[in-house]
Amino acid sequence: SQQGEEDPQALSIQEGENATMNCSYKTSINNLQWYRQNSGRGLVHLILIRSNEREKHSGRLRVTLDTSKKSSSLLITASRAADTASYFCATVHLSSNTGKLIFGQGTTLQVKP
């Protein structure tokens, strides 16, 4: 399986702090995506980074990609209580012609007010 692994599995921080979560994957990819899942809800797309990109920003989110190490990180700056959720990375294999997503196991983030 090309399922990724995420680290840490759980993270607890205070409001205003930054949160960093990491994702490692096994095979060559076309792109890597991050999703958020609030408790009991479906997943929501956050950001997509292509294999030829090294860094991408979206609001308070910063994603990096290191294809040589097969790893990515998601940084949430100035966290808020509303950021409490599970975060998943998902990869699209380089040879995929469908955009099929393979997910990691997720990081559970708790932001304390």
Next chain:
Amino acid sequence: NAGVTQTPKFQVLKTGQSMTLQCAQDMNHEYMSWYRQDPGMGLRLIHYSVGAGITDQGEVPNGYNVSRSTTEDFPLRLLSAAPSQTSVYFCASSYRRMNTEAFFGQGTRLTVV
């Protein structure tokens, strides 16, 4: 637009019963997929479809059937429910191209007793 709609939201089955989880999308997406989410396992791909009349197996297809007679609908059938199929099921859809986000339904929480 409703996005991706899954029904039912909750279901309890007895071992050996069969049922169909419904998934519909109104975004004219070619690609649709079913995942199951178990604690500590992330999301695992069950089946996927790249268009009407075309389906393929994912990582964990055993015990499940799918069909895609229209672009909009992608039902998942449990043929003979087993306690191991107790899980939360998510349907997702996207355009069939590489660098595109997936849209998820709200999930179906299934318990097999």
